[in-house]
Amino acid sequence: EVKLVQSGAEVKKPGESLKISCKGSGYNFNTYWVGWVRQMPGKGLEWMGIIYPGDFDTRYSRSFRGQVTISVEKSISTAYLQWNSLKASDTGMYFCARAPTSTSHPKHFDSWGQGTLVTVST
């Protein structure tokens, strides 16, 4: 069974750093893209970026480039989303999701993690 299991909820202060994780199992982690999607409270889905563990090819939405870092640790089948300096506006639910690949191009998200709630507040 394909599973993506995300790390637990976080409460942080503005300016703090944070790294959340997404562990894949039940499939060859290196041959599927892993993407991150933000959902702010009461709002829709925003595509943040995606990484291919096989060759570390990483693509970001312009809105998130420079604001977050997406990485992977292949040896433990885990993807990460990292902030160096959180803002209150980073508050939201963050989902990881798996995407099949087609000639080095990510496709639709066919499996999703349960989400990690990040709250940034003084």
Next chain:
Amino acid sequence: DIVMTQSPDSLAVSLGERATINCKSSQNILYSLNHNNYLAWYQQRPGQAPRLLIYWASTRESGVPDRFSGSGSGTDFTLTISSLQAEDVAVYYCQQYYSTPHTFGQGTKVEIK
């Protein structure tokens, strides 16, 4: 970036009736070399993660009931729920995966009338 626009923002349908959601892309998302439309539909029930329903605009994901169907090509797409069930109350999103960023529509909330 490709902009995805859904309509309506919300709709209320009686149990057993048809629900239709439209999605329009700002650019053509039909890839001419393979004749595939790079369009997916997702369902997000309250308090849950999204779930893939349809990909390549009309291919139903394994395990998705056949009352869900997708159609359209180029820039205009439709998700149809042929006979609404109580468990279909959710927000539905379209997404293009033709080019990064793989943008989502704003979502359509489906409720029971």
